[in-house]
Amino acid sequence: MVDFFNTWFPFLYLYVGGGIFFLGGMILIRRTKAIDMRLKKDRFWWKVLIFGYFYFVAIHAFLIIAALYL
Helix, strand or coil, rough: CCCCHHHHHHHHHHHHHHHHHHHHHHHHHCCCCCCCCHHHHHHHHHHHHHHHHHHHHHHHHHHHHHHHHH
């Protein structure tokens, strides 16, 4: 069996460590008013960014689980 440090640790490093920078970037976008949440197209792209992050987390987690247990 493969241990934690070869499977889940890189996943956590990528999505928790990288997620901190992603969150920081999203906060920076809002604080500098680079996005206008009153505009429908800006709200759409904000949601696309959030959904995209969690989509890749889910796909990556699924593939790790599939590789380990299927």
